[in-house]
Amino acid sequence: MQRLIRHLESRAGWRALVTAFGLGGLAALAMPPIHAIPVLLIALPGLLLLLGKAGSWKRAAMLGWAFGWGHHVIGLYWITYSILTEAERLWWLVPLAVPLLALWMGIYSVIPALLAWKARPGWPRALVLAGGWVLAEFVRGWAFTGFPWNLLGSAWAFAALPVQGAAWIGTHGLSLVTVLLACTPLLGRRAMAGGAAAILAFAGLGVLRLLPEEPPALPVTLVLVQGNVAQEAKWREESRWPIFRRYLELSRQGAEMVEREAPGTRPVIIWPETASPFLLADDPEARRIAAAALPGNGLLLAGTVRAEWGPDRRPTKLFNSLVALEPDGQIAAVYDKAHLVPFGEYMPLSGLLPIRVVRGGVDFQGGPGPVALPLPGLPPAGPLICYEVIFPGAVVGAERPGWLLNITNDAWFGISAGPYQHLATARLRAVEEGLPLARAAQTGISASFDSRGREITRLALGETGIALSPLPAAGEPTPFARLGLVIPAVLALLALLGGWWGHRRQVLGRRTSPSFTT
Numbered sequence: 441m442q443r444l445i446r447h448l449e450s451r452a453g454w455r456a457l458v459t460a461f462g463l464g465g466l467a468a469l470a471m472p473p474i475h476a477i478p479v480l481l482i483a484l485p486g487l488l489l490l491l492g493k494a495g496s497w498k499r500a501a502m503l504g505w506a507f508g509w510g511h512h513v514i515g516l517y518w519i520t521y522s523i524l525t526e527a528e529r530l531w532w533l534v535p536l537a538v539p540l541l542a543l544w545m546g547i548y549s550v551i552p553a554l555l556a557w558k559a560r561p562g563w564p565r566a567l568v569l570a571g572g573w574v575l576a577e578f579v580r581g582w583a584f585t586g587f588p589w590n591l592l593g594s595a596w597a598f599a600a601l602p603v604q605g606a607a608w609i610g611t612h613g614l615s616l617v618t619v620l621l622a623c624t625p626l627l628g629r630r631a632m633a634g635g636a637a638a639i640l641a642f643a644g645l646g647v648l649r650l651l652p653e654e655p656p657a658l659p660v661t662l663v664l665v666q667g668n669v670a671q672e673a674k675w676r677e678e679s680r681w682p683i684f685r686r687y688l689e690l691s692r693q694g695a696e697m698v699e700r701e702a703p704g705t706r707p708v709i710i711w712p713e714t715a716s717p718f719l720l721a722d723d724p725e726a727r728r729i730a731a732a733a734l735p736g737n738g739l740l741l742a743g744t745v746r747a748e749w750g751p752d753r754r755p756t757k758l759f760n761s762l763v764a765l766e767p768d769g770q771i772a773a774v775y776d777k778a779h780l781v782p783f784g785e786y787m788p789l790s791g792l793l794p795i796r797v798v799r800g801g802v803d804f805q806g807g808p809g810p811v812a813l814p815l816p817g818l819p820p821a822g823p824l825i826c827y828e829v830i831f832p833g834a835v836v837g838a839e840r841p842g843w844l845l846n847i848t849n850d851a852w853f854g855i856s857a858g859p860y861q862h863l864a865t866a867r868l869r870a871v872e873e874g875l876p877l878a879r880a881a882q883t884g885i886s887a888s889f890d891s892r893g894r895e896i897t898r899l900a901l902g903e904t905g906i907a908l909s910p911l912p913a914a915g916e917p918t919p920f921a922r923l924g925l926v927i928p929a930v931l932a933l934l935a936l937l938g939g940w941w942g943h944r945r946q947v948l949g950r951r952t953s954p955s956f957t958t
Contacts, residue, residue, distance in 0.1 A: 444482070445626075448489040456490055457506045463487055464510030464549070470595040471515050473860035477595050480622035488565055488626060491557045504553020508546030515590045515861075516542060521854035522784075525671040545587070551576040555936070563631075564939040566623035570616045571935030574928055577612055581831060585782060588830055590861055592618050597864035600893040604646035606871045607892075607918040611832045612928035616935060617642070654890055657910035660818060661705040662878050663694035664886040664897070667715060668904035671851040671882075680717035684726070686904075687715055691733045691740070694906040699735070701908060706737050706817060708911070712882040713743040713760065713826050713849040720744040720763045721771060731769040739772070739816065740765040743825065743847045743880075746776065757805045760785060762823045762847060764815055772816050776807030777825035810837035819914070821845045822875065829879075830865045833924035836873055840921075842914050844869060844877040851883040859885050859901050867893045874915035891915030 451459045467483035469476040487507050494500040519538050523530045552572030559568040573592065581588030593614025596602035606614055617638070624635040667686050673679045691709045698707040718726035720742055734740055746761040760777040780786050786803035812820035819842025824835055829846045846866050850859040863885045870877040871893035878888045884901035888909035897907040920927060 444486075445489060448486050449493055451490065452493070456493070457502060460487065460490055460503045460506035461510035463490075464507035464512075464546075465514040466510075467507075468511050468514035468590075470592075471590050471857070471861060472594065472597060472864040473857055475595060475598040477618075480595075480618065481625055484569070484619060484622040485626045487553070488556060488561075488569065488623060491553060492561055492565075494557055497554060497557065500553050500557035501550045504550040505546045507553065508549025509542050510546075511549070512542035512545040512590075513538060515857075516545070518853045518856035518858035518861075521856055521858070522671075522852040524854075525852065545580070548576040548580045551579065555939075559939050563627060564941075566620060566627060567935045567939035569623065570619035571932040571939065573619050574612050574616045574932035575936075577615055578925070578929070578932075585779070586831060588832065589827075589865075591615055591832070591865075594861070594864045594868060597867050597893075600650060600867075600871075600889075600895070601643065601646045603868060603871050603893055604649045605642050606868055607649065607874065607920055608927065609931060610872055610920045610925065610928045611865075611868050612925065613931055616928065616931055620935075650892055650894070654892075655913040657912050658819070659705045660911040661698045661702040661707055662888060662909045662911055663691070663698060663707055663709040664878065664880045664888065664899065664907045664909065665690045665694060665709060665711050665715070666881060666884055666886045666899045666903060666905055666907075667712070668883050668902065669715075669851060671849070674714075674851070675717070683717050684729070687711055688730065688733045690904075690906050691730075694908070695733070695735045695738060697906065697908055702910075705910075706739070707735055708739045708741065708818065709734065710845070710847065710878060710880040711740070711742040712880045712886075713847045714745055715847075715849075715880075715882065716742050716744040718744075719747055720765065721746040721761065721774060722749075724769070727765060727769045727771070731765055731767050734765075734767040736767055738767055739818070741815075741821075741845065741847075743849070746774065755802055758802050759807065760804055760825055761807075762813075762825060762845075764813075766816065773813050775811065775813050775823040775825075776805070777828065778807040778809040779828045779831065780804055780806050781827065810835055812837065812839040812841040818911075819843060823847070824869075827862070829869055830862070832868070832872060833920070835869050836875075836921065840914075840917065841875065843911060844873065844875050846877060846879040847881075848879070849882040850885070855902055859883070863887060867895075872918065872920045874918040874921055876912040876914065878909060878911070 463483045463486040466479050469479050490503050491500050523533050552569050555572035556565050556569040559565040591611050593611040621635045624631040669683050695707050742763050744763050746759040747755040748757040750756045762775040764773040766772050813823050814820050822841035822844045824846045826848045853859050866879050870889040874891045876891050880886050886899040888896045890912040897909045899907045
């Protein structure tokens with residue numbers, strides 16, 4: 441460790457920036473699906489050492505930016521897959537998209553870098569880095585409609601036990617704790633022993649939270665349907681009926697499995713985001729065919745595009761929607777996605793940047809936001825379409841639902857880290873809110889979790905098939921569900937104040953020490 445410290449402290453000029461970039465990339469290995477959390481014991485202390493040698497705030501800002509750039513280049517590499525689905529139009533973006541996006545995302549790392557550079561070495565600098573890191577995550581989740589992907593706390597989402605703390609402090613709070621733990625190698629043996637004790641304490645609290653038995657599941661069986669349709673084939677005219685038939689056949693198989701394996705329960709069949717190649721809300725014939733695949737007591741929750749039409753029968757508005765369809769073909773409920781993807785579902789900046797990954801000349805419109813969607817014979821659901829599930833503290837509206845439903849089309853991400861990272865965020869929302877969550881993904885990973893984030897069922901990435909899951913009962917609202925982002929915000933503020941107090945104490949101690957010796 442001492443040799444590594446000396447080596448990092450010796451880096452100067454452009455070598456320090458390259459080292460910061462590499463340390464940021466190393467830190468990305470802690471993210472799903474690798475979850476190599478021990479790399480943070482090198483990456484974050486390495487950043488602190490480089491900041492300690494920065495001679496000016498401008499230099500510190502550049503080091504933070506380089507660290508963030510490397511972190512997001514590695515963590516978000518999978519975005520290239522979405523461009524490759526339209527390679528004939530967007531080939532020129534392939535080598536540029538991820539580096540430029542990561543360069544922009546790296547700006548957020550300037551916040552903790554500058555704050556830490558200003559603080560004194562030791563605990564003050566570690567506390568300020570942790571508080572600043574969470575502050576930057578807050579800004580990243582809000583600015584320009586927000587993109588809180590790969591929050592550092594999601595590194596722990598490889599199982600239910602390590603993320604139970606999110607029920608109290610949220611994913612942002614886990615990020616703060618993670619930064620502090622990662623900095624302990626620079627703070628001495630006592631700090632490392634304290635870090636180990638903190639990990640054991642969190643594990644103990646997790647065990648205590650997981651020990652009580654879940655309440656009995658509801659008399660409902662969820663049928664997660666994973667059609668495994670490649671994105672490049674999805675909207676071809678000749679593919680529509682084959683895709684529709686695939687989903688209908690899988691739905692029939694799922695209903696038959698429910699009758700055999702869970703008799704007496706109500707089958708609720710769930711299709712992923714935009715799974716239907718036809719506009720179910722606007723196409724009575726497509727609804728009739730889809731409803732024919734349902735048993736008499738069934739319900740279909742299907743992702744579909746919904747349109748509003750002008751006098752010339754051209755669509756004036758498009759919505760990315762979830763439609764609840766009953767066996768008689770009637771629509772029981774509709775939810776329109778509220779948090780849209782820039783350049784995918786709408787063109788930001790009034791279209792000044794001519795980059796649209798999804799074909800079509802009409803922007804999607806946003807819905808009303810988080811709702812408790814009433815469904816016949818079921819607890820109200822909290823629908824979350826695609827990346828709406830990645831926003832901590834923003835997945836439940838004024839009325840608390842009985843469960844969360846995430847439908848998504850991760851076919852955009854190919855066989856990459858993207859679907860695993862998306863799945864990890866979904867698990868964290870279940871733990872934070874104390875609500876079961878079901879997830880249907882076009883190409884995977886489809887899964888369900890109980891209200892404490894324990895996995896019930898899963899369909900692997902790239903698999904075609906169905907998975908049955910009971911619908912667990914909702915848990916009691918967690919502290920995070922009651923107070924939301926207030927809790928991690930207070931923790932971040934306390935860390936910043938603690939670091940600043942330690943900084944002033946050291947400065948005042950040096951100023952007053954001569955008077956005690958004279």
